[in-house]
Amino acid sequence: MPIRNALRYRPGINAVVDRINTSIRRVPSWLIYLATVAYTVWLFYLGMTGGLGAEPINALERELGITALQLVTVGLAVTPLRKHFRINLMKHRRAIGVSAFFVVLVHLLVWLFLDVQTLDRIWADILKRPYITIGMTGFVLMLPLAVTSNNLSVRKLGLVWRKLHKLTYAVAILGAVHYMMVAKGFQIVPLVYLAVIAGLLLLRLRLPVLRTR
Numbered sequence: 001m002p003i004r005n006a007l008r009y010r011p012g013i014n015a016v017v018d019r020i021n022t023s024i025r026r027v028p029s030w031l032i033y034l035a036t037v038a039y040t041v042w043l044f045y046l047g048m049t050g051g052l053g054a055e056p057i058n059a060l061e062r063e064l065g066i067t068a069l070q071l072v073t074v075g076l077a078v079t080p081l082r083k084h085f086r087i088n089l090m091k092h093r094r095a096i097g098v099s100a101f102f103v104v105l106v107h108l109l110v111w112l113f114l115d116v117q118t119l120d121r122i123w124a125d126i127l128k129r130p131y132i133t134i135g136m137t138g139f140v141l142m143l144p145l146a147v148t149s150n151n152l153s154v155r156k157l158g159l160v161w162r163k164l165h166k167l168t169y170a171v172a173i174l175g176a177v178h179y180m181m182v183a184k185g186f187q188i189v190p191l192v193y194l195a196v197i198a199g200l201l202l203l204r205l206r207l208p209v210l211r212t213r
Helices: 003-008 011-026 030-048 056-085 090-116 119-128 130-147 151-157 159-164 167-182 188-203
Strands: none
Touching: 011 090, 030 056, 030 090, 056 090, 056 167, 056 188, 090 119, 090 130, 119 130, 130 167, 151 159, 167 188
């Protein structure tokens, strides 16, 4: 029996899910934006006051990159959560996506202006370092998603908007691969992110369901 059908016949679970959805609806979307900006400012404060260790710029890049990947992963989980567990985060999907783009943008700006600093080196790194090439590709794919994350674009583009925002899948994979390549040596955490993202994408596939009489 599919998960969502199993939940349908369990009143106790349904009550818990309803309470969760009620709590989610009460959270205003602007709070997600505020929390994202506040956390970003907090990271910069830690960097300036020695809270990020001996290499604050590298630590700042890393923390921003991980936060962005977490937000992208949460955004990717919205549809599977609603489909399989009836937990509805649709109200906040746009805020999560825009917040992810904001953190990625700050991550990129830190790399450009605090780390690399020179235009020649920037282009050299993009062309010669595969992990940077992958990261920049993911950022470029996020640009049309960020620009069209508004009601006007949804109305004007229609079905094209839905197809365009499937770029999120590629962005998530590229982000996970970028993180895995940046990590030095064999580390389990980047692999976990990649596995979670792959699992969320698999949950979106319409697999044939065996029917019995």
